[in-house]
Amino acid sequence: MKKSFDVVVIGTGEAGSAVAMRCRAAGRNVAIVDSRPFGGTCGLRGCDPKKVLVGAAEIIDRKRRMEGRGVAGDLRIDWPELIRFKATFTDPFPRQREDGFVQAGVEPFHGRARFLDQRSIEVGQDVLDGAHLVVAVGAWPARLGIQGEHHLTRSDQFLDLQELPRRIAFVGGGYIGFEFGHIAARAGATVTILHGGARPLKHFDHDLVARLLERTRDLGIDVRTGTKVTGVEGAPGSFKVTALTDSGPEVFEADMVVHSAGRAPEVDDLDLSAAGVEFDRRGIRVNGHLQSVSNPAVYAAGDAADSGGLPETPLAQYEGGLVAENIVEGNQRTADYLGMASVVYSIPALSAVGMTEEEAHLKGLTFTVNQADTSGWYSARRVAEPASMYKILIEKDSGRILGAHLLGPEADEFANVFALAIRADVRADALKHALFVYPTQASNMAWML
Numbered sequence: 001m002k003k004s005f006d007v008v009v010i011g012t013g014e015a016g017s018a019v020a021m022r023c024r025a026a027g028r029n030v031a032i033v034d035s036r037p038f039g040g041t042c043g044l045r046g047c048d049p050k051k052v053l054v055g056a057a058e059i060i061d062r063k064r065r066m067e068g069r070g071v072a073g074d075l076r077i078d079w080p081e082l083i084r085f086k087a088t089f090t091d092p093f094p095r096q097r098e099d100g101f102v103q104a105g106v107e108p109f110h111g112r113a114r115f116l117d118q119r120s121i122e123v124g125q126d127v128l129d130g131a132h133l134v135v136a137v138g139a140w141p142a143r144l145g146i147q148g149e150h151h152l153t154r155s156d157q158f159l160d161l162q163e164l165p166r167r168i169a170f171v172g173g174g175y176i177g178f179e180f181g182h183i184a185a186r187a188g189a190t191v192t193i194l195h196g197g198a199r200p201l202k203h204f205d206h207d208l209v210a211r212l213l214e215r216t217r218d219l220g221i222d223v224r225t226g227t228k229v230t231g232v233e234g235a236p237g238s239f240k241v242t243a244l245t246d247s248g249p250e251v252f253e254a255d256m257v258v259h260s261a262g263r264a265p266e267v268d269d270l271d272l273s274a275a276g277v278e279f280d281r282r283g284i285r286v287n288g289h290l291q292s293v294s295n296p297a298v299y300a301a302g303d304a305a306d307s308g309g310l311p312e313t314p315l316a317q318y319e320g321g322l323v324a325e326n327i328v329e330g331n332q333r334t335a336d337y338l339g340m341a342s343v344v345y346s347i348p349a350l351s352a353v354g355m356t357e358e359e360a361h362l363k364g365l366t367f368t369v370n371q372a373d374t375s376g377w378y379s380a381r382r383v384a385e386p387a388s389m390y391k392i393l394i395e396k397d398s399g400r401i402l403g404a405h406l407l408g409p410e411a412d413e414f415a416n417v418f419a420l421a422i423r424a425d426v427r428a429d430a431l432k433h434a435l436f437v438y439p440t441q442a443s444n445m446a447w448m449l
């Protein structure tokens, strides 16, 4: 059936949902489409289920750290039970999200969308016309072009495992390799991370990454850098992973091999050429208003947009909101990524807000670097965390905070203070004299600035 809307949104994740709900609240007639259960990556296959598992792993790690410091006894992760607990978050979510759309008056469609022309898409038997169409299709594990690629377990499949295999190899030392590797190690698996580059987590401060790497290896996780995976063969329980290393080919054995080698915008089967929508490997090419550079009826947001924003949930939500405003009010706003923050939920967590030292140097800025190993400070010693560091970049004349990099207990929550400071332009001197509650990580600020 052919139907016409003011706005047609493809994707029910954080980006697509923000566009749909805000356009509807502004009185627009809106349709939303998804080929998978409604809700997107974050709520169903990413941040939320992952952090439930991180929560359990944190307890194991903290107990181990506190042994000999007043905590004793056996504690272990019951994996099947943990996955059932995780499912209490993910199972109800698609229905909740769809009900939310229906109650708001957004019309839901289930099926794979593909463009027919500049202003319409096909979804199963339906053809949906839109004055505006929004591509918010997210990302999916990138094709690696290696032999035996079909043997790789995706992150969404990992989050549904009923049993945790004994030996797990991760292909790629990025967010997923470190986060899932840290979880699996605390749950009792033997973990190997095979990373192609010279150093993992390349968007994070290299000194803090080096310390996290030591801490990760101390856990018994075998992290190999300069190790590019070229093939996987065998069967579950007896895989052989071939990699090219600096000293020649090497073979690793594992019961399961996990894809943690990057994600790519899921645009391949959208038939974007039928709509005249240009894209590259980073996604839909957009202008500052997040509008397609080649088809003004089309906008993009979240992981599917080549916008300059990181492929993360807060950015997907922000970009979705911005697209809605630009559709409703006519391109009044441009995207501003000042003070973007990112966290690796390893244990301990690693965070980055704003610029790294390299980026600040590239911009020709003059700045001081305040840094210290804080493992001897009260806040780290209290919880016996040996890996705890910070690095803060402050512009010399203005006192502007350019970047903040944290490793250690609550490095995720603490990053939010710096994200706010950078975005709201709270200068170092003002932050130093804020009256934060004590004892918390933020109350260390007076000694950090």
Ligand SMILES: Cc1cc2nc3c(=O)[nH]c(=O)nc-3n(C[C@H](O)[C@H](O)[C@H](O)COP(=O)(O)OP(=O)(O)OC[C@H]3O[C@@H](n4cnc5c(N)ncnc54)[C@H](O)[C@@H]3O)c2cc1C
Pocket (backbone or CB within 6 Å): 010, 011, 012, 013, 014, 015, 016, 033, 034, 035, 036, 037, 038, 039, 040, 041, 042, 043, 045, 046, 047, 048, 050, 111, 112, 113, 114, 136, 137, 138, 139, 155, 156, 176, 266, 269, 270, 301, 302, 303, 304, 311, 312, 313, 314, 316, 345
């Ligand atoms: C394992 C993992 C952990 C993560 N952890 C974090 C974290 O801790 N913090 C953080 O900020 N970010 C995290 N992220 C990233 C975050 O999940 C994403 O950046 C965010 O969810 C992207 O939202 P989106 O709306 O752009 O896309 P998505 O949420 O991916 O939504 C896109 C939707 O479009 C649908 N779709 C795709 N193609 C079509 C089509 N042709 N037709 C119809 N529907 C289609 C998909 O089924 C999907 O539901 C994580 C990602 C992963 C994979």
Ligand SMILES: NC(=O)c1ccc[n+]([C@@H]2O[C@H](COP(=O)([O-])OP(=O)(O)OC[C@H]3O[C@@H](n4cnc5c(N)ncnc54)[C@H](O)[C@@H]3O)[C@@H](O)[C@H]2O)c1
Pocket (backbone or CB within 6 Å): 144, 146, 171, 172, 173, 174, 175, 176, 177, 179, 194, 195, 196, 197, 200, 201, 202, 227, 228, 229, 230, 259, 260, 261, 262, 263, 310, 311, 312, 342, 343, 344, 345
């Ligand atoms: N906490 C978070 O915000 C969070 C958590 C998980 C995922 N994510 C999102 O999901 C995306 C994907 O995560 P990811 O961990 O898969 O990718 P990633 O981009 O973080 O890291 C992948 C790494 O794998 C390496 N690699 C690629 N091919 C390889 C090969 N054949 N052998 C060895 N190494 C190889 C790459 O050099 C790269 O550094 C992230 O970019 C992020 O946007 C975010």
